[in-house]
Structures are given as structure tokens and as C-alpha cells.
Amino acid sequence: MKKVYNYIFYTILLVVIPITVAFAGTAPRLTILSPEIGKTITSGTQTVIAISLYDQEGDIDESTMKLYLDGKDVTSKANKSVFLVTYTSENLEQIGKHTFSFDVKDREGNESQVNGYFFVVKSVTEKRVFSYNGSIGFGGEYDKQASTSTIGTARLNMYGSVIGSIDYSLNLEFTNEESSDQQRVSTYRLDIASSIGDFSVGDTTPSFTDYSINGARVFGVDLAPQFGPIGFELVYGQSYKAVESPETYRQMIYGGKLKIGNRDKFYWGLSLLKVKDDKDSLTNPQNVTPKDNLVLSTDFSLNLLKGVLGLKLEANESMLNEDINAGASDFSDFELPINTEDWEWLFTINEHIVPIMPGLTNLAAKGSIRIGPIYNNTLNFEYSYVGPSYYSLANSGITNDNSGFNVWDTVWLLDRRLYIYGSYQNYRNNLENTLSSTTKSQGFSSNINIYPNDYLTINGGASLLNTSDNVNVDTQNISTDAGVTRNMDVLGVNSYINFSTNVNLYRDKETTSNDSETYSFRTGLSSYFDNLPLSTRAVVGYDFGTQNSLYLEGWGEYRFLKNESLITSLGAVYESGPNMLDITSGVSADMIYGIKLESNFEYITNTGDLNLSIFALREF
Structure with a gap:
């Protein structure tokens, strides 16, 4: 009987273990770009630590990034993105070996880490007043879609310091590409940071509040001096150039903000933003009128209990004049107690103001509370x-x-091996009963x-969204997904096997002909060969429901030469539903004089779209 039990036990192991070993999460791939391991650096000079990131699933969690220099956490001073992390150290004076390390996790918890070191030696020359690093590149792109276009691009990115206490960065991109609204695509920007504030000129991206201006592209000046806990920000520039087709007025932006405190603890801001169209910038407009806009804003944040309790508030009040062609004037039915022409420098007052009487209708506000981590x-x-x-x-x-609210919560248990996330939202429109129905x-x-464990990841999720009004809208969108990923290293091949499924159901109770449903399944294998400069990926799947479609994907990358200075890739995706084959290829090569050349090709059969690009980059 004992032999029978042993036989059953080992049989279960033989079945369960291969299934378990078949799945895991894909950890991000990290590459140290600079400095080179063991590099010698002269004392008193800056050192740029640059690390590239690549994650197959594209789910790198930026909040988990940690960068250490000589054991000191410098993450907050680094420039971070899901593709690249850079940190420019202070002028290093200490002679000897310096170490750095970087680690990051993806949203599935898979962690990667790299370590490096360099040496600082005594300077035998005078300290440089001006330092610089950067890159320069040129390239072109041929794109054949609905219309054929050939785009040329030149880029210059440079950063460094002046006199050791002033940091700068210069970013220039010249291109003949045109946007659909005929606005400029080329960008030019210079940033200067010092102990008394920041200064930006060119294509600036100022941000006052979420509902005022928040990262809009303004070609002009953004000046932000800081004097201890008190700071200011002044913005001036052009947000749109004049275009005859589509009719667009030249639009100017003027703004100022007072800032008190530190966003990590206590912060209060008061800002005024003015946006005005130049009514003389179009010769004979037929479909648009020049506008004038004024936004008064205040924002506040407070962090207590060592950051466990966070509070943020903002309130914005706007005035809009929808037609300033006639200039400032009184209203037709009553006379204002002020001379409107005296205030035209600030805001154009006439009968086209929206709203006539300020109140809740022209208010935008937001408030949030965060409790945790606790x-x-x-x-x-x-x-x-x-x-x-x-x-x-x-x-x-x-x-x-x-208006409405959103509440969400994240819980982690079992030494962060279990994460649970949940959210609920509730929104409505027609706040002042000005519409025929409320959605x-x-x-x-x-x-x-x-x-x-460190090799297995299991994830699942579900969402439900109901949208309805009291007339003819009543829809429901349900989505669920689940996946398992397993990492295993067999015979020098590091592989990731993944299985995922997704269900999406759309129901329209008023018009059932709009109903749709999609069921998707995917299973894939990604492999990285230890003894070969080769990486591969294969995915097979099937979609059925409203449209049935077979999904096939294959991709491979091979790195030539001893230093892997020549990299080639080839991939293809096939979907039987739309009868689509998407073919891609790429070549990356390190050339003479430190020039790096990249070329990419893509062709989609069912639409005839063709894209070919080539770009050369030189770092300095």
C-alpha cells in the first residue's frame, strides 16, 4: 500500500511540477550605458550614470526604481522614465573607488538589478568651468499610408554645468514633418537650473494646476525663481501660430504664480493665467471667432505623519469671451459700473462673456486624500x-x-507576494440642468x-462600467483578464512562458445591434540564450466572438561580432480575421567614430502601409 501511495505522490509531482515550471514573470532587462565599469574619472568632474531599461511586457513600475551612489539613495535626483534613467553626480572629490547600483520591479513584482563601479583619481589640471555631454543625430523616415510622406529629422541633446553650480540642458529637434492642424512639430528648448531657481526658453511646458495649464506646449519663456520657501513662476509665449486652414488664430499665453512651501510637506499656490487670440492674425476668417480667457487658480497640498496622510486641493475660476472682434464694451441691456476699456489689458469685457455672472458654472475643483502606506x-x-x-x-x-468621485485601494500581503487592487468610480454630467438628459x-x-516564488507570477482582473441616461443610453462594458507567467533556465536558455486570456463584453440595452463580445487567448515563449547572442519570442492565440481570428507572432534578435556591435531583428504578426500580416525588421550597428546607426522596416499587407526609417547617432 505504501508503494501505491508513493507511486501516486510521485505521479502527481511529475504532472504538477512541469506545469508549475512552465510559467513566470519577465523581469526588466537593464544595461549600464555610462560610466564604463572600472572607468577612471578625474576628481572635481561630474559623472553621468545612465542605465537603459527594456521590459517585454512594458509594465515597468517607475515607483520602484532605486538608484544608489556609494550607498546613498539618489533616486529623487535622477531623471527617470520606463526607458532610461540618468543621474548627474555632484563634482566628486573623494579619491578612490565609487560604486553604484540600480534596481527596479515591474508591476508583476519581477525585480532586476545592476551594479557598477568607477575610480576617481587626483586632478592634474585645473577644474573645468564648462562641462558637457550629449548626442547628435540625423535620420529620415519614409511613410506610405493614406498619403506618402518623407520626413527628415535632426536632433541635438546636450547637458552639463557651468561654473559647477549651474546645470543646463539643450534639446533641439528639426523636422519637416507637418501636423494635421499645420502647427509646428520641430522643438527647441533650453533649460537652466541653479540654486535660485529654474529658467526655460523655447518649447516650454508650464504647469500651474490640473485644470488651468498642465504641460501645454508654449513657445516662449518660463521663469521660476526660488528664494527659500517662496517661489514665483512667470510664463509668456505662443501656444498656437496663425493658420489659414484649418482656421486658427495666433494664440498668446501670459501667466504668473506665487508658490509658498514645499510639496513634500506644506504647499500653497496662487496663479493667474490669461490666454488670448490675436484677432488680427487671420485675414478673413469664416468659421472661427477670436477668444479671450482668464483663469484664477489656487492649489494646496499637505503631508502629515511622515507622509502617511496626504491632502491635495485645487480650485479654478474661469472667464471666457467667445468673440472679441468688437473689443471691450458695455452690455446691451445694462451699463457696467466700470470703464471696460480700462481693463481690456487684463480681460476683454463685452456681451459675449461666458458666463455673464460668475458662480459654480465656471468653477473647476478637485480634492484628494491619501492614507498610507500604513x-x-x-x-x-x-x-x-x-x-x-x-x-x-x-x-x-x-x-x-x-462631476463625481473615484476611490481606489491597494493592499499587499505575505511579504509583498500578494497585491490586491480595487477601485470604484461614479460620475455624472448636466450639473446645472442645461442638457436634455443626464448621463x-x-x-x-x-x-x-x-x-x-521568484519564478512564478499569477495575475487576474475584472472591470465593469455602466453608462446610462434617462432617454436613450443604457450600456454596459464588462472586461476580465487572467494570466500566468513562469521563468525557467534550462540548458543555458533563460525562458519565459506565458498564458493569458481576456474577455470583453459590450451590451447596449437600447440598441442590441451594437452588442459585441470578444474572447482572446494567448500563449507565448520568450527565450534568451546564454551561450548564443540570440533572443526569440513566439506567441500563438485565438480571438472569437463578434469576429473570429487566429493570432500568430514570431520575433528574433541576433547580435553579431565579439562585442555585439551589430544587432539584427526580424518579426511578423499574423491575424486571420482582418487577413493582416505585419512584418518588421531592424538593424543596429556601431560604426566608426562612435556613430551608432539604426534602421527599421515595417510593412502591413492588408492596408499596404509601409514604413522605413534610418537614424544615425553620435554621443559625446
Whole structure:
């Protein structure tokens, strides 16, 4: 009987272990770009630590990035993205060996780390007053889609310091590409940072509040002096150039902000933003009128209990004049107690103002509370209100006449091997009953990630969104997904096997012909060969429901030469539903004089789209 039990036990092991070994998460791949391991650096000079990141699933968690120099955490001073992390050290004076390390996780918890070191030797020359690093590149792109276009691009990126205490960065990109609205695509920007503030000129991206101006591209000047806890920001520039087709007025932006405190602890800001069209910039407009816009904003943040409790608030009040052709004037039915022409420098007052009487209709506000991390939990709550008459011409992404709240929570247990996320949202429009119907949306989403060990990842999620009004809208969108990933290293091949599934159901209770459903399955294998300069990926899947489609994907990369200075790749994706074959290839080569050449090709059979690009880069 004991032999029978042993036989059953080992049989189960033989079945379960291969299945378990078949799945895991793909950790990000990290490469140290600079400095070279063991490099010798002269004392008193800056050192740039640059690390490239690549993650197959594209789910790098930027919040987990940690960069250490000589054991000191310098993460907050680094420039971080999901593709590249750079840190420019202070002038290093200490002679000897210096170490650095960087680690990061993806959203599935897979962790990667790199370590490096360099040496600082005594300077035998005078310290440089001016330092620089950067790159220069040239390239072209041929794109054949609905219309054929050939685009040329030249880039210059340079950064460094002046007199050791002033940092600068210069970013130039010249291209003949044209946007659909005929606005300029080329960018030019110079940033200067010092102990008394920051200065930007060219294509600046100022940010006052979420609902005022928040990263809009302004060609001009952004000056932000800082004197201890008190700071200012002044913005001047052009957001749109005049274009006859489509009719677009030249638009100017003027703004100022007072800032008190530190966003890590206590912060309060007060800002005023003016956006005005140049009514003389178009010769004979037929479909547009010049506008004038004024936004007064205040924002506040407070962090207590060592950052466990966080509070953020902002309020914005706007005034919009929809037609300033006639200039400032009184209203037709009553006379104002002020001379409107005296205030035209600030805002054009006439009968085209929206709204006539300020109030909640032209208010945009947002408030949020964060509790955590505490007891393995972080809870967030956010409420927003945007009135039907609120407008900021410097922020085109705002949806007005909308209010509601969103609450979300993240819990981690079992030494961070279990993550649980959940959220609920509730929004509605027609805040002042100015529409014929009121649309409401309610939804929730949840996600769970399990990491039983360092090689296995299990994840799943679900979301539901209901949208309805009291007339003819009643829809429901349900989505679920699940996946398992396993990492294994067999015979010098580091492989990641993944299985995932997704279900999406759309139901329209008013018009059932709009209903749709999609069920998708994917299984894939990614391999990195230790003894060969080769990486491969293969995926097979099937979609069925409203449209049935077979999915096939293959990709490979081979690195030639001893130092892997020549890299080639070839890939293809086939979908039987649209009868589409997407073919891609690429070549990357290190040339003479430190020039790096990259070329990419893509062709899509069912649409005839063709894209070919080539770019040369030289770092200095």
C-alpha cells in the first residue's frame, strides 16, 4: 500500500511540477550605458550614470526604481522614465573607488538589478568651468499610408554645468514633418537650473494646476525663481501660430504664480493665467471667432505623519469671451459700473462673456486624500467638479459639465507576494440642468497579483462600467483578464512562458445591434540564450466572438561580432480575421567614430502601409 501511495505522490509531482515550471514573470532587462565599469574619472568632474531599461511586457513600475551612489539613495535626483534613467553626480572629490547600483520591479513584482563601479583619481589640471555631454543625430523616415510622406529629422541633446553650480540642458529637434492642424512639430528648448531657481526658453511646458495649464506646449519663456520657501513662476509665449486652414488664430499665453512651501510637506499656490487670440492674425476668417480667457487658480497640498496622510486641493475660476472682434464694451441691456476699456489689458469685457455672472458654472475643483502606506495598505479618494461654463484654452483635455468621485485601494500581503487592487468610480454630467438628459457612469475594477516564488507570477482582473441616461443610453462594458507567467533556465536558455486570456463584453440595452463580445487567448515563449547572442519570442492565440481570428507572432534578435556591435531583428504578426500580416525588421550597428546607426522596416499587407526609417547617432 505504501508503494501505491508513493507511486501516486510521485505521479502527481511529475504532472504538477512541469506545469508549475512552465510559467513566470519577465523581469526588466537593464544595461549600464555610462560610466564604463572600472572607468577612471578625474576628481572635481561630474559623472553621468545612465542605465537603459527594456521590459517585454512594458509594465515597468517607475515607483520602484532605486538608484544608489556609494550607498546613498539618489533616486529623487535622477531623471527617470520606463526607458532610461540618468543621474548627474555632484563634482566628486573623494579619491578612490565609487560604486553604484540600480534596481527596479515591474508591476508583476519581477525585480532586476545592476551594479557598477568607477575610480576617481587626483586632478592634474585645473577644474573645468564648462562641462558637457550629449548626442547628435540625423535620420529620415519614409511613410506610405493614406498619403506618402518623407520626413527628415535632426536632433541635438546636450547637458552639463557651468561654473559647477549651474546645470543646463539643450534639446533641439528639426523636422519637416507637418501636423494635421499645420502647427509646428520641430522643438527647441533650453533649460537652466541653479540654486535660485529654474529658467526655460523655447518649447516650454508650464504647469500651474490640473485644470488651468498642465504641460501645454508654449513657445516662449518660463521663469521660476526660488528664494527659500517662496517661489514665483512667470510664463509668456505662443501656444498656437496663425493658420489659414484649418482656421486658427495666433494664440498668446501670459501667466504668473506665487508658490509658498514645499510639496513634500506644506504647499500653497496662487496663479493667474490669461490666454488670448490675436484677432488680427487671420485675414478673413469664416468659421472661427477670436477668444479671450482668464483663469484664477489656487492649489494646496499637505503631508502629515511622515507622509502617511496626504491632502491635495485645487480650485479654478474661469472667464471666457467667445468673440472679441468688437473689443471691450458695455452690455446691451445694462451699463457696467466700470470703464471696460480700462481693463481690456487684463480681460476683454463685452456681451459675449461666458458666463455673464460668475458662480459654480465656471468653477473647476478637485480634492484628494491619501492614507498610507500604513498596515500594508494605501487608500485614495478623489472628488472633481468641472462646471458647464468652465473653460481653459490652455488645457484642451478638460471635459466640462462633469462631476463625481473615484476611490481606489491597494493592499499587499505575505511579504509583498500578494497585491490586491480595487477601485470604484461614479460620475455624472448636466450639473446645472442645461442638457436634455443626464448621463451617469458607474464602474469598478479590481486586480490581483500573486508571486508564489521568484519564478512564478499569477495575475487576474475584472472591470465593469455602466453608462446610462434617462432617454436613450443604457450600456454596459464588462472586461476580465487572467494570466500566468513562469521563468525557467534550462540548458543555458533563460525562458519565459506565458498564458493569458481576456474577455470583453459590450451590451447596449437600447440598441442590441451594437452588442459585441470578444474572447482572446494567448500563449507565448520568450527565450534568451546564454551561450548564443540570440533572443526569440513566439506567441500563438485565438480571438472569437463578434469576429473570429487566429493570432500568430514570431520575433528574433541576433547580435553579431565579439562585442555585439551589430544587432539584427526580424518579426511578423499574423491575424486571420482582418487577413493582416505585419512584418518588421531592424538593424543596429556601431560604426566608426562612435556613430551608432539604426534602421527599421515595417510593412502591413492588408492596408499596404509601409514604413522605413534610418537614424544615425553620435554621443559625446
